[in-house]
Amino acid sequence: GAGVSQTPSNKVTEKGKYVELRCDPISGHTALYWYRQSLGQGPEFLIYFQGTGAADDSGLPNDRFFAVRPEGSVSTLKIQRTERGDSAVYLCASSLIPASQDTQYFGPGTRLTVL
């Protein structure tokens, strides 16, 4: 079956602009996660959803970052007033249930470049 998909694969924007990154999880997965990976680092947790609600948003770096999952499936990560430091690969993952022992399946990521 289809895996986790993310669009766009690449996004180049200018400092100060607004961007939206989309994630389509595996059908039926109730948990959805967003991570950010900077060059030379491992993925860094941002937020996860259980159904439609954000169960843990402790990793969002500041209030310029916001994510939604209105129907419990597709999720959008929104970044306002982008800064050069936001440049990274944004990874989305989903799992059947939000438990540490349930495998998270990752999408290919969106590479965001802020000029």
Next chain:
Amino acid sequence: DQQVKQNSPSLSVQEGRISILNCDYTNSMFDYFLWYKKYPAEGPTFLISISSIKDKNEDGRFTVFLNKSAKHLSLHIVPSQPGDSAVYFCAASRNQGGKLIFGQGTELSVKP
């Protein structure tokens, strides 16, 4: 505060030999540990995991060892194959809904 650390950024091994990737953690509340493998331009792929109640888990050529007293885990790949060349991340969780804390990664190169 880096709670999960992989101190070797790279490792080169001859085909057929053993690859040993290491990972250290600082938070004694972690109760589940995982290894992910990542190829360029792809997302990480789950490889193998271990619960804190065990000290070893094996799956084919891959074995993960956990030493809780030392807060250390390792991944052994035997025998190593060129297709194993990738970046390997260890990750840990506190059973907080599956939030994973990743190390920085180790790039493994298996030479034919």
